[in-house]
Amino acid sequence: MNAVGAEVWLAMVTCFAAIFTQNILLTTFLGMCPFTSVSREVKTASGLGGAVIFVMTCTTLLNWLAYRYVLVPLELEFFRFILFIIIIAAFVQFVEMVIDRYSPKLYQSLGIFLPLITVNCAILGASLFMVIREYSFIVTIGWGFGAGVGWFLAIIAMAGIRQRLNESRIPEGLRGPGITLIIAGLMALAFIGFTGVLN
Numbered sequence: 031m032n033a034v035g036a037e038v039w040l041a042m043v044t045c046f047a048a049i050f051t052q053n054i055l056l057t058t059f060l061g062m063c064p065f066t067s068v069s070r071e072v073k074t075a076s077g078l079g080g081a082v083i084f085v086m087t088c089t090t091l092l093n094w095l096a097y098r099y100v101l102v103p104l105e106l107e108f109f110r111f112i113l114f115i116i117i118i119a120a121f122v123q124f125v126e127m128v129i130d131r132y133s134p135k136l137y138q139s140l141g142i143f144l145p146l147i148t149v150n151c152a153i154l155g156a157s158l159f160m161v162i163r164e165y166s167f168i169v170t171i172g173w174g175f176g177a178g179v180g181w182f183l184a185i186i187a188m189a190g191i192r193q194r195l196n197e198s199r200i201p202e203g204l205r206g207p208g209i210t211l212i213i214a215g216l217m218a219l220a221f222i223g224f225t226g227v228l229n
Contacts, residue, residue, distance in 0.1 A: 041172030048176025056218040061152030075189035077136045079182030090174030093157040122148040
């Protein structure tokens with residue numbers, strides 16, 4: 031296997047790990063705020079999840095390029111937090127304008143949580159993990175996409191469960207955030223069960 035093939039294989043493995051064994055939401059609990067707030071309906075959760083996949087993939091790549099070709103040559107690596115946040119905020123503004131233009135109904139249903147993607151710590155966390163783990167460009171593509179898909183799967187699963195729970199009788203003390211966090215913990219255990227599949 032040549033070097034490019036090895037990189038592509040590593041990107042695929044990293045993508046699988048980001049979806050399941052290293053799910054950024056269920057293993058590091060990054061992005062819990064929109065996860066618990068927007069996961070009441072599957073349709074809204076899928077819209078936000080799709081936006082997160084797109085934003086996380088693109089901003090991780092943009093941040094990799096900015097880090098490798100701007101900060102590292104200038105020896106300004108300590109500015110990565112500021113630069114990453116600026117890139118994420120600008121990109122989310124772009125996504126917000128596109129959704130508002132082409133899907134006003136989705137824009138209205140997401141409400142305040144769409145601009146809050148900017149401060150979704152999972153987006154910034156994906157870029158920081160990419161730097162800490164010293165991923166190559168191709169592996170960063172797999173990591174960013176996989177982290178977004180993992181977040182998407184988690185919020186869709188939670189939305190489906192919460193919709194079913196609306197028809198169930200839940201004890202008063204567990205309604206709302208209580209049962210949501212219990213379900214999130216059980217989902218995290220299920221995803222962590224994939225650990226070791228690729229080792």
